[in-house]
Amino acid sequence: QKEVEQDPGPLSVPEGAIVSLNCTYSNSAFQYFMWYRQYSRKGPELLMYTYSSGNKEDGRFTAQVDKSSKYISLFIRDSQPSDSATYLCAMNKAAGNKLTFGGGTRVLVKP
Amino acid sequence: DAGVIQSPRHEVTEMGQEVTLRCKPISGHDYLFWYRQTMMRGLELLIYFNNNVPIDDSGMPEDRFSAKMPNASFSTLKIQPSEPRDSAVYFCASRLSGTRGSTDTQYFGPGTRLTVL
DSSP states (O other), X not given: OOSEEEOOOOEEEETTOOEEEEEEESOTTOOEEEEEEEOTTSOOEEEEEEESSEEXXXXXXXXEEETTTTEEXXXXXXXXXXXXXXXXXXXXXXXXXXXXXXXXXXXXXXX | OOOOEEEOSEEEEXXXXXXXXXXXXXXXXXXXXXXXXXXXXXXXXXXXXETTEEEEOTTOOSTTEEEEEEETTEEEEEESSOOGGGOXXXXXXXXXXXXXXXXXXXXXXXXXEEEEO
Protein backbone atom coordinates (compact mmCIF):
# COMPACT_ATOMS: atom_id res chain seq x y z
CA GLN A 1 0.00 0.00 0.00
CA LYS A 2 1.26 3.45 -0.92
CA GLU A 3 1.88 6.04 1.77
CA VAL A 4 -0.26 8.56 -0.09
CA GLU A 5 -3.35 7.54 -2.06
CA GLN A 6 -5.06 9.69 -4.64
CA ASP A 7 -7.84 8.82 -7.08
CA PRO A 8 -6.35 9.08 -10.58
CA GLY A 9 -9.60 10.28 -12.19
CA PRO A 10 -10.18 11.64 -14.72
CA LEU A 11 -12.58 14.05 -13.09
CA SER A 12 -14.68 15.91 -15.66
CA VAL A 13 -16.74 18.94 -14.63
CA PRO A 14 -18.54 21.75 -16.46
CA GLU A 15 -17.07 25.23 -16.36
CA GLY A 16 -18.11 27.07 -13.20
CA ALA A 17 -18.53 23.94 -11.10
CA ILE A 18 -16.67 23.23 -7.90
CA VAL A 19 -13.84 20.74 -8.24
CA SER A 20 -13.21 18.58 -5.18
CA LEU A 21 -9.97 16.64 -4.87
CA ASN A 22 -8.60 14.62 -2.00
CA CYS A 23 -5.78 12.45 -0.75
CA THR A 24 -5.47 10.01 2.10
CA TYR A 25 -2.24 9.09 3.78
CA SER A 26 -1.04 6.52 6.26
CA ASN A 27 1.94 8.13 7.99
CA SER A 28 0.91 10.28 10.94
CA ALA A 29 4.34 11.93 10.92
CA PHE A 30 3.43 14.06 7.91
CA GLN A 31 3.12 17.70 8.98
CA TYR A 32 3.33 19.79 5.83
CA PHE A 33 0.86 19.36 3.00
CA MET A 34 0.98 20.72 -0.50
CA TRP A 35 -0.95 20.67 -3.73
CA TYR A 36 0.89 20.86 -7.01
CA ARG A 37 -0.64 21.47 -10.42
CA GLN A 38 0.88 19.87 -13.48
CA TYR A 39 -0.11 20.82 -16.99
CA SER A 40 0.44 18.32 -19.77
CA ARG A 41 4.13 17.91 -20.63
CA LYS A 42 5.19 20.41 -17.96
CA GLY A 43 6.75 20.12 -14.52
CA PRO A 44 4.60 20.37 -11.38
CA GLU A 45 4.16 23.81 -9.83
CA LEU A 46 3.18 24.55 -6.24
CA LEU A 47 -0.42 25.65 -5.83
CA MET A 48 -1.13 25.52 -2.10
CA TYR A 49 0.92 24.91 1.04
CA THR A 50 -0.50 24.19 4.49
CA TYR A 51 0.89 23.19 7.83
CA SER A 52 -0.93 20.78 10.14
CA SER A 53 -4.73 20.74 10.33
CA GLY A 54 -7.04 23.48 9.19
CA ASN A 55 -8.13 25.40 6.13
CA LYS A 56 -6.30 27.77 3.83
CA GLU A 57 -7.85 29.86 1.11
CA ASP A 58 -6.17 31.52 -1.85
CA GLY A 59 -8.47 33.04 -4.41
CA ARG A 60 -10.58 30.29 -5.94
CA PHE A 61 -8.58 27.57 -4.16
CA THR A 62 -9.19 26.16 -0.68
CA ALA A 63 -7.01 23.52 0.94
CA GLN A 64 -8.18 21.54 3.94
CA VAL A 65 -6.20 19.23 6.19
CA ASP A 66 -7.73 16.80 8.67
CA LYS A 67 -4.85 15.11 10.42
CA SER A 68 -7.10 13.05 12.68
CA SER A 69 -8.53 11.37 9.59
CA LYS A 70 -5.29 11.54 7.59
CA TYR A 71 -7.21 13.24 4.81
CA ILE A 72 -6.51 16.36 2.78
CA SER A 73 -8.66 18.14 0.24
CA LEU A 74 -8.42 20.80 -2.42
CA PHE A 75 -11.44 22.69 -3.68
CA ILE A 76 -11.50 24.81 -6.80
CA ARG A 77 -14.44 27.21 -7.04
CA ASP A 78 -15.78 28.64 -10.29
CA SER A 79 -13.62 26.23 -12.27
CA GLN A 80 -12.24 27.37 -15.60
CA PRO A 81 -11.01 25.41 -18.63
CA SER A 82 -7.53 26.66 -17.73
CA ASP A 83 -7.80 24.62 -14.51
CA SER A 84 -7.65 21.45 -16.60
CA ALA A 85 -4.51 19.72 -15.38
CA THR A 86 -3.29 16.95 -13.11
CA TYR A 87 -3.32 17.83 -9.42
CA LEU A 88 -0.85 16.10 -7.15
CA CYS A 89 -0.90 16.17 -3.39
CA ALA A 90 2.44 16.05 -1.60
CA MET A 91 3.50 15.96 2.01
CA ASN A 92 6.55 15.71 4.24
CA LYS A 93 7.51 15.23 7.85
CA ALA A 94 9.53 18.41 8.19
CA ALA A 95 9.72 21.64 6.28
CA GLY A 96 11.52 21.17 3.02
CA ASN A 97 13.43 18.19 1.74
CA LYS A 98 11.86 14.87 0.94
CA LEU A 99 8.34 15.06 -0.42
CA THR A 100 6.02 12.09 -0.84
CA PHE A 101 3.59 12.57 -3.71
CA GLY A 102 0.21 11.12 -4.47
CA GLY A 103 -0.31 9.66 -7.92
CA GLY A 104 -2.24 12.70 -9.15
CA THR A 105 -5.82 13.32 -10.24
CA ARG A 106 -6.47 14.41 -13.79
CA VAL A 107 -9.09 17.16 -13.98
CA LEU A 108 -10.90 18.28 -17.12
CA VAL A 109 -13.05 21.41 -17.03
CA LYS A 110 -15.34 21.55 -20.04
CA PRO A 111 -16.45 24.93 -21.44
CA ASP B 1 14.79 34.96 -13.98
CA ALA B 2 15.28 31.57 -15.61
CA GLY B 3 13.73 28.59 -13.90
CA VAL B 4 15.21 25.13 -13.62
CA ILE B 5 16.73 24.11 -16.93
CA GLN B 6 16.90 20.52 -18.09
CA SER B 7 18.41 18.99 -21.16
CA PRO B 8 17.71 17.24 -23.35
CA ARG B 9 13.92 17.63 -23.40
CA HIS B 10 13.53 14.35 -25.25
CA GLU B 11 15.87 11.39 -25.47
CA VAL B 12 15.35 8.21 -27.44
CA THR B 13 17.98 5.53 -27.07
CA GLU B 14 18.44 1.83 -27.43
CA MET B 15 18.68 -0.65 -24.62
CA GLY B 16 22.20 -0.93 -23.28
CA GLN B 17 23.24 2.60 -24.15
CA GLU B 18 24.39 5.18 -21.63
CA VAL B 19 22.04 8.08 -21.00
CA THR B 20 23.01 11.35 -19.33
CA LEU B 21 20.40 13.85 -18.20
CA ARG B 22 21.40 17.36 -17.21
CA CYS B 23 20.01 19.95 -14.87
CA LYS B 24 20.80 23.56 -14.03
CA PRO B 25 19.03 24.65 -10.83
CA ILE B 26 17.79 28.13 -10.09
CA SER B 27 20.72 30.33 -9.18
CA GLY B 28 21.23 30.52 -5.42
CA HIS B 29 19.17 27.45 -4.59
CA ASP B 30 21.00 25.01 -2.34
CA TYR B 31 18.84 21.91 -2.72
CA LEU B 32 18.51 19.87 -5.89
CA PHE B 33 16.18 16.93 -6.43
CA TRP B 34 15.88 14.30 -9.15
CA TYR B 35 12.47 12.69 -9.70
CA ARG B 36 11.08 10.10 -12.07
CA GLN B 37 7.45 10.10 -13.21
CA THR B 38 5.61 7.17 -14.78
CA MET B 39 1.95 6.33 -15.16
CA MET B 40 2.32 3.25 -12.99
CA ARG B 41 4.38 4.66 -10.14
CA GLY B 42 3.66 8.38 -10.26
CA LEU B 43 6.32 10.89 -9.17
CA GLU B 44 9.17 9.27 -7.27
CA LEU B 45 12.14 10.95 -5.62
CA LEU B 46 15.38 9.37 -6.79
CA ILE B 47 18.01 11.44 -5.00
CA TYR B 48 18.56 14.87 -3.56
CA PHE B 49 21.56 17.09 -2.86
CA ASN B 50 22.22 19.85 -0.39
CA ASN B 51 25.10 22.19 -1.17
CA ASN B 52 26.25 19.75 -3.86
CA VAL B 53 26.41 16.82 -1.41
CA PRO B 54 24.11 13.80 -1.91
CA ILE B 55 21.87 13.51 1.14
CA ASP B 56 19.46 10.72 0.33
CA ASP B 57 19.81 8.35 -2.60
CA SER B 58 17.46 5.69 -1.27
CA GLY B 59 15.14 6.20 -4.22
CA MET B 60 17.75 5.31 -6.82
CA PRO B 61 16.37 2.09 -8.28
CA GLU B 62 19.63 0.24 -8.81
CA ASP B 63 23.34 0.59 -9.44
CA ARG B 64 22.73 1.43 -13.08
CA PHE B 65 21.65 4.87 -11.89
CA SER B 66 24.12 7.46 -10.65
CA ALA B 67 23.90 11.20 -9.99
CA LYS B 68 26.51 13.87 -9.51
CA MET B 69 26.54 17.53 -8.64
CA PRO B 70 30.05 18.87 -9.33
CA ASN B 71 29.06 22.46 -8.57
CA ALA B 72 26.11 24.55 -7.45
CA SER B 73 24.87 25.18 -10.96
CA PHE B 74 24.97 21.75 -12.56
CA SER B 75 23.86 18.18 -11.92
CA THR B 76 23.71 15.02 -13.99
CA LEU B 77 21.72 11.82 -13.74
CA LYS B 78 23.29 8.93 -15.59
CA ILE B 79 21.82 5.55 -16.51
CA GLN B 80 24.27 2.92 -17.68
CA PRO B 81 23.23 0.59 -19.19
CA SER B 82 19.71 1.77 -19.96
CA GLU B 83 16.74 -0.61 -20.09
CA PRO B 84 13.22 -0.21 -21.55
CA ARG B 85 11.74 -0.06 -18.03
CA ASP B 86 13.72 3.15 -17.46
CA SER B 87 11.42 4.93 -19.91
CA ALA B 88 9.84 7.80 -17.99
CA VAL B 89 9.88 11.55 -17.55
CA TYR B 90 12.74 12.65 -15.35
CA PHE B 91 12.35 15.92 -13.47
CA CYS B 92 14.88 18.04 -11.71
CA ALA B 93 13.75 20.47 -9.00
CA SER B 94 15.54 22.98 -6.82
CA ARG B 95 14.78 24.73 -3.56
CA LEU B 96 16.14 27.50 -1.40
CA SER B 97 16.46 26.53 2.24
CA GLY B 98 16.21 28.71 5.29
CA THR B 99 12.63 29.79 4.76
CA ARG B 100 9.33 28.33 5.88
CA GLY B 101 5.82 28.39 4.62
CA SER B 102 4.87 28.83 1.03
CA THR B 103 8.36 29.94 0.11
CA ASP B 104 9.63 26.49 1.08
CA THR B 105 8.90 25.41 -2.44
CA GLN B 106 10.46 23.02 -4.87
CA TYR B 107 10.65 24.48 -8.38
CA PHE B 108 10.49 21.87 -11.09
CA GLY B 109 12.09 21.91 -14.49
CA PRO B 110 10.21 20.94 -17.66
CA GLY B 111 11.47 17.37 -17.52
CA THR B 112 13.30 15.03 -19.87
CA ARG B 113 11.15 12.45 -21.60
CA LEU B 114 13.28 9.32 -21.93
CA THR B 115 12.36 6.44 -24.20
CA VAL B 116 14.53 3.33 -24.16
CA LEU B 117 13.81 0.99 -27.07
